[in-house]
Amino acid sequence: MEKLPIPGRGNSQQLSENLEALSRRKEIALKATAILLGCYRTGEANDPEVYISTVAAVLMRYPEAVVREATGIDGLPSKLKWLPTVSEVREECDRINERERGKEYRAAQLSEQFKLRKEVFG
Numbered sequence: 001m002e003k004l005p006i007p008g009r010g011n012s013q014q015l016s017e018n019l020e021a022l023s024r025r026k027e028i029a030l031k032a033t034a035i036l037l038g039c040y041r042t043g044e045a046n047d048p049e050v051y052i053s054t055v056a057a058v059l060m061r062y063p064e065a066v067v068r069e070a071t072g073i074d075g076l077p078s079k080l081k082w083l084p085t086v087s088e089v090r091e092e093c094d095r096i097n098e099r100e101r102g103k104e105y106r107a108a109q110l111s112e113q114f115k116l117r118k119e120v121f122g
Contacts, residue, residue, distance in 0.1 A: 029059035032071040036084070039077035054086050062093045069096050 033056045037043065045051035059067045069075055070092045076084050084092075 025060045025064075026056070028064050028067060029056040032056075032059050032067045036071040036076060036089075039073075040083050043083055045083065051083075051086075055084075055089055058086060058090050058093065062097055063100075066093050066096045066100065 033052055036055070037052065043051070059071070062070075070089065071077070075096075076089065076092055079092075080088065
């Protein structure tokens with residue numbers, strides 16, 4: 001999983017870039033939360049503000065592609081009939097993120113194999 005930048009480390013330009021990245025993640029997470037929750041008829045959260053903030057905080061932990069897939073039409077809205085719990089959102093994002101990391105690992109391994117074959121066989 002992609003790590004969030006740590007504010008306060010590095011020079012001012014890095015800090016500015018980190019804050020911009022964090023702001024973008026927050027914006028993406030809030031939009032994705034609105035899309036996700038807008039796909040359901042009614043909400044059953046005891047405190048809707050806390051629920052929305054918590055779901056957005058979970059989504060901020062993941063790369064944009066994972067968030068879009070989890071909250072898009074083929075993601076949680078098409079899998080669950082009721083509002084997802086925070087843990088269901090996290091589990092779906094973890095599942096997608098793990099799959100994507102596996103793809104990246106396999107692609108890197110394949111690239112390495114082709115490189116070795118080229119060295120050996122010319």
